[in-house]
Every structure is written in structure tokens, then in C-alpha cells.
Amino acid sequence: MDLLAQVLANGILLGGLYAVMALGLALVWGVLNIVNLAHGSFIMLGAYCSWHLFHYLHIDPFLGLPITAVLMFVLGYGVQRGLLNLIVRAPMFNTLLLTFGLDVVLTYLAQLAFSADFRAINPAYAGNQVHWGPMVLPVVRLGAFAVALALTFGMWLFLLHTRLGRAIRATAQNLVAARLHGVEPRHLYALTFAIGIALAGTAGGLYGTVSQINPYIGASLTLKSFAIAIIGGLDNPLGVLVGGLFLGVVEALTTLYVGPTFVDVASFGILALVLIVRPTGLLGRTA
Incomplete structure (x- = not known):
């Protein structure tokens, strides 16, 4: 029983990180109708940004997350305004091709800039743990989970209760009506994509504290984010959180009872079932 409790706790903590990874993808997909195949590469770039802030400027990885988010926001705004706006309402196949090409470019640029060596963000408290009953909870994973909850609920409140958030939701639901109410789509699309990339960069900073990073982690993170966004629902940040927690627990239980080799089988089996x-x-809305 103690082992099961520990495994479930690990799955929940992992699921919180998964939710942050998928938030940006779900936002961009739900509003812009762009399945961003480069999403994992932006997570990877966020991880390297946090690593450089920690390694060279000695900024705590959690305190450096706002800096990473701002830098990734600027990058995302530029990419959307200068490149993706050209095909934002094009057929899905066009957006898939363009974002796939962007993923390849970002991956190989990262390899040239950072090499293919594995790196990790290891603050002084990386080995600290909290004992809660029979469970042992790593402090870093608890911190990442807390940030995940804060970002998810913050995004939910932002979309519901701010002018920009309501404009984003209105554009996702009815572009023509949003135009009639004064929404300028090109700027709003760029802001939406920039927010999604800022979330991806933040997820990357958190990912670097719990796992090793290299330029080739992007593809697997994109697939994982895709699965979570579909399982939770594209139109609800809380659904993405539920999808991330659900997938984290499923993977933890699969590792315990079946074996780590079958983790991806279980994940995408759940995706197919949903x-x-x-x-x-x-938690997505039905028609």
C-alpha cells in the first residue's frame, strides 16, 4: 500500500508538469487552429534558457522562470507575426508542414549552439525531500507542481475575466463577430501564440529541473503535449490540468504493474480511447 501511495504521488507530480507542457499547445490549437509541431522544440529552448540563467548568472531556476517566459514570449510573437500569420487560416496540412519545418530548424540550431550533450538544472536543494506519511516527495517536483497549478488557474482566470482573454475566446468561437467588435486578428493571433510559447518556455524551465535536456527532446514532448491536450479538452485550461494529472497517474501505474517499456503504449492507448x-x-464542451 505504501508503494502504491508513493507511485500515485509521483504520477500526480509528473502530471502537473505535463499539464504546463500542454497548456500552450492547447491554447494555440484552440484559438489559431494551428497544431504546432514545433511546440516541443520551444519547450526545449525554454529549458536551455533557464539552464543558462542558472549556470552563468546563478539565478535560481524557479526565480528565473519569469525571465524565461518573457524571452520566449518575444520569440513567439516574432515567429507568429513574421511567419505563421501567413498561413494561420490555411488548410491544416500547410500549418503542419510549416511547423514541422520550424521544428527541424530549431532542433539543429540548438544542436549547433548548445551541442548534443545532456544537461540538467541542479540547484543546491535538488536532493531535498519532504516526508508526508509513507510518501517521500522531492522538493523540486513539489515546486514544479505548485507552479503548474498556479499557471493553470491563472490561465483559466485570464481567459474568463480579462479583456484580452475574452477577446481570445471570442476569436476562437467566431472570428467574424470578433472583428465586428474591434478585434484586430493579426495582433491577437501573435499575442495568443506568444502566450502559448511563454507557457512552453516555462514548462521547459520546470522540465530542466526534473530531467536531463538535449536538443532532441522536442519531438517526444510535442507528442506528449498533443495527447494531454486531446484527453483534457482544448477549450478549457482546467481540462488540460485534469488530462495531465490523469496521464501522469496512468504512466506511473503502468510503470509499476506492467513495466516502463509500456508507458507510451498506455498513454496513446488512453488517447485513442478518449x-x-x-x-x-x-472536460471539453460537447456540441
């Missing part, structure tokens, strides 16, 4: 039973996601 697509069959509830295509809008666990």
Missing part, C-alpha cells in the same frame, strides 16, 4: 468515447476531451 477519441472514441469523448472526442472533445474529458
Whole structure:
């Protein structure tokens, strides 16, 4: 029983990180209708940004997250305004091709800039743990989980209760009506994509504290984010959180009872089941 409790706790903490990884992808996909295949590469760039802030400027990885988010926001705004706005309402195949090419470019530029060596963000408290009953909880993972909760609920409140958030939701629901109410789509699309990339960069900073990073982690992170966004639902940040927690627990239980080799089988098996039973996601709105 103690082992099961520990495994479930590990799965929940991992699921919080998964949720942050998928938030940006779900936002961009839901509003811009762009399946960003370069999403994992932006997470990777955020991880390297946090690593440089920690390694060279000695900024705590959690305190450096706002800096990483701002830098990634600027990058995301430029990419959307200068490149992706050209195909934002094009057929899905065009956006897939462009973002796939962007993913390849970012991956190889990262390899040239940072080499293919594995790196990790290891603050002085990286080995500290909190004992809660029979469970041992790493401090770094607890911190990442707390940031995940804060970002998810913050994004939910932002979309519901701010002027920009309401404009983003209105554009996602009805572009023509949003135009009639004074929304300028090109600028709003760029802001939306920039927010999504800022979230991806933040997820990368958190990922670097709990796992090793290299230029080639992007593809697997994109697939994981894609699965979580679909399982939770694209139109609800809380759904993404639920999807991330659900997937984290499923993977933890699969590792315990079946073996780590079958983790991806379980993850994408759950994805297929959700697509069959509830295509809008666990908390997505039905038609």
C-alpha cells in the first residue's frame, strides 16, 4: 500500500508538469487552429534558457522562470507575426508542414549552439525531500507542481475575466463577430501564440529541473503535449490540468504493474480511447 501511495504521488507530480507542457499547445490549437509541431522544440529552448540563467548568472531556476517566459514570449510573437500569420487560416496540412519545418530548424540550431550533450538544472536543494506519511516527495517536483497549478488557474482566470482573454475566446468561437467588435486578428493571433510559447518556455524551465535536456527532446514532448491536450479538452485550461494529472497517474501505474517499456503504449492507448468515447476531451464542451 505504501508503494502504491508513493507511485500515485509521483504520477500526480509528473502530471502537473505535463499539464504546463500542454497548456500552450492547447491554447494555440484552440484559438489559431494551428497544431504546432514545433511546440516541443520551444519547450526545449525554454529549458536551455533557464539552464543558462542558472549556470552563468546563478539565478535560481524557479526565480528565473519569469525571465524565461518573457524571452520566449518575444520569440513567439516574432515567429507568429513574421511567419505563421501567413498561413494561420490555411488548410491544416500547410500549418503542419510549416511547423514541422520550424521544428527541424530549431532542433539543429540548438544542436549547433548548445551541442548534443545532456544537461540538467541542479540547484543546491535538488536532493531535498519532504516526508508526508509513507510518501517521500522531492522538493523540486513539489515546486514544479505548485507552479503548474498556479499557471493553470491563472490561465483559466485570464481567459474568463480579462479583456484580452475574452477577446481570445471570442476569436476562437467566431472570428467574424470578433472583428465586428474591434478585434484586430493579426495582433491577437501573435499575442495568443506568444502566450502559448511563454507557457512552453516555462514548462521547459520546470522540465530542466526534473530531467536531463538535449536538443532532441522536442519531438517526444510535442507528442506528449498533443495527447494531454486531446484527453483534457482544448477549450478549457482546467481540462488540460485534469488530462495531465490523469496521464501522469496512468504512466506511473503502468510503470509499476506492467513495466516502463509500456508507458507510451498506455498513454496513446488512453488517447485513442478518449477519441472514441469523448472526442472533445474529458472536460471539453460537447456540441
